[in-house]
Amino acid sequence: MIQASIFPGRYVQGAGALNRLGKEAARFGKKLLQFAIRLQLIRLFQDIKRKLKKKLKLFLRNSVENAQIRKSIALLNWSKRLAHKL
Secondary structure, three states, rough: OOOOOOOEEEEOOOOOOOOHHHHHHOOHHHHHHHHOOOOHHHHHHHHHHHHHHHHHHHHHHHHHHHHHHHHHHHHHHHHHHHHHHH
């Protein structure tokens, strides 16, 4: 048995409710599809943004570490050259 409750939105449950999803969604017309697509795009872009932030933080941290390593190597090489001169 299918039961439907009508609030500001519509809530459908019961055996076979997913089979009726198309009919229920058709009641809302194109607006439902546009809303669903927009919602999924927002979620997708938020997920992409979150992943890019993580990768950017990792990249920047590695870049700083690499720069520090290069400076340390340069300083070590300079000190070796200076020691050879003495």
